[in-house]
Amino acid sequence: MGPTGSGKTSFVNLLSGSDLRVGSQLESCTNEVQLSRPFVLDGKTISFIDTPGFDDTNLSDTNILNMIAAYLSCSYEHGKSLSGVIYMHRILDNRVGGISTRNFRMFRKLCGEDSLRSVVIATTMWDQAEITVGEDREQELASKDNFFKPALEKGARLARHNNTLESAQAIIRSIIQQSPSSVTLQIQEELGRGLCISETQAGKELGRELNEQMERHREEMRGLIGEIQETTRVRDEESRQELTRERVRMEAVMARLQMDSANIVRGYQDALSLVEERLRRAEAATSKQRQAEGNRAVGGDEHQGQQTHSPAVQATAVTENSNAILEGKLAAAIPVVGFWGKLAVMLAPFSLTWR
Numbered sequence: 001m002g003p004t005g006s007g008k009t010s011f012v013n014l015l016s017g018s019d020l021r022v023g024s025q026l027e028s029c030t031n032e033v034q035l036s037r038p039f040v041l042d043g044k045t046i047s048f049i050d051t052p053g054f055d056d057t058n059l060s061d062t063n064i065l066n067m068i069a070a071y072l073s074c075s076y077e078h079g080k081s082l083s084g085v086i087y088m089h090r091i092l093d094n095r096v097g098g099i100s101t102r103n104f105r106m107f108r109k110l111c112g113e114d115s116l117r118s119v120v121i122a123t124t125m126w127d128q129a130e131i132t133v134g135e136d137r138e139q140e141l142a143s144k145d146n147f148f149k150p151a152l153e154k155g156a157r158l159a160r161h162n163n164t165l166e167s168a169q170a171i172i173r174s175i176i177q178q179s180p181s182s183v184t185l186q187i188q189e190e191l192g193r194g195l196c197i198s199e200t201q202a203g204k205e206l207g208r209e210l211n212e213q214m215e216r217h218r219e220e221m222r223g224l225i226g227e228i229q230e231t232t233r234v235r236d237e238e239s240r241q242e243l244t245r246e247r248v249r250m251e252a253v254m255a256r257l258q259m260d261s262a263n264i265v266r267g268y269q270d271a272l273s274l275v276e277e278r279l280r281r282a283e284a285a286t287s288k289q290r291q292a293e294g295n296r297a298v299g300g301d302e303h304q305g306q307q308t309h310s311p312a313v314q315a316t317a318v319t320e321n322s323n324a325i326l327e328g329k330l331a332a333a334i335p336v337v338g339f340w341g342k343l344a345v346m347l348a349p350f351s352l353t354w355r
């Protein structure tokens with residue numbers, strides 16, 4: 001997880017040899033939760049879940065939370081545990097503004113306190129940073145209460161990534177070696193015990209955030225209306241038109257915020273249905289593929305004629321494939337990547353590993 005452009009997808013591609021799309025410097029790139037190709041490190045098979053970040057240029061925070069929550073909840077329901085979570089932050093950023101702190105706040109609410117021992121905060125782009133400047137920033141990030149200090153005190157670890165395979169592997173090794181073998185995130189636990197998305201800590205945080213944004217907007221709108229009245233009074237037509245255009249733009253933003261706020265619960269249900277539906281389709285596709293392979297093998301034997309698998313055998317194949325998908329086994333890699341890769345609706349700045 002991490003702000004847009006912090007290097008999440010690049011990191012995933014570097015380690016796993018995947019070919020997930022990487023962004024330019026300006027626009028958010030990843031707009032869905034996507035699974036990497038599995039790869040083996042120190043005898044362990046690892047897959048990443050790469051997510052879009054809050055404050056995406058194209059997706060609302062509500063969409064992003066719902067995508068992440070639905071994905072995590074669905075994998076949790078299927079008994080799939082995560083090994084760790086990586087939060088990425090660009091060391092090049094000379095000011096850690098509202099967006100970064102908001103991203104990290106949401107990340108904390110998704111993870112909760114107990115999972116922090118499985119969290120690595122990776123500062124990225126050390127290959128471009130002047131080392132002494134980077135070190136000063138790192139020190140500041142680690143020592144300030146409004147940045148990473150509270151999380152580090154509760155067990156999260158700080159690491160550097162300089163865009164080399166070695167530094168990326170060191171981060172994964174630190175998770176494999178120093179974290180508990182699996183971790184349940186707060187949002188998984190909350191949804192698992194039946195809480196509604198808006199009752200979870202992350203959902204509440206988002207609700208608070210949206211309310212604050214709406215309040216700020218109302219305030220600005222009041223100021224704007226006053227200015228428009230003034231331009232009318234002094235007959236400054238040019239300024240009046242300009243301010244009116246701004247008012248229309250702000251009204252559209254306000255309407256979107258109101259819709260986001262009202263849609264948290266419904267959006268989550270939609271996201272969950274989508275994830276479940278895609279999982280079903282992936283399982284069916286894998287089963288069909290296995291069946292076709294089986295038929296070909298059987299067809300090659302003259303004595304077997306046109307014999308097909310019995311429903312029981314097919315059912316077993318579905319179960320095996322489903323398990324293989326959820327276990328992230330190499331054999332099921334292509335269907336899994338194909339399936340999750342098509343999950344083209346929602347998720348943000350997040351990279352999780354699972355075993």
Ligand SMILES: Nc1nc2c(ncn2[C@@H]2O[C@H](COP(=O)(O)OP(=O)(O)OP(=O)(O)O)[C@@H](O)[C@H]2O)c(=O)[nH]1
Pocket residue numbers: 002003004005006007008009010011021022023024025027028029030031051052053124125126127128161162163348349
């Ligand atoms: N120099 C350098 N550039 C990097 C590094 N990691 C990523 N980049 C560049 O940073 C830009 C954004 O990288 P992405 O991997 O798309 O970032 P992201 O966090 O996945 O972004 P979103 O998908 O928008 O959330 C791309 O131009 C990458 O080439 C790094 O470690 N060093």
Ligand SMILES: [Mg+2]
Pocket residue numbers: 008009010021022023029030050051052
């Ligand atoms: Mg990305």
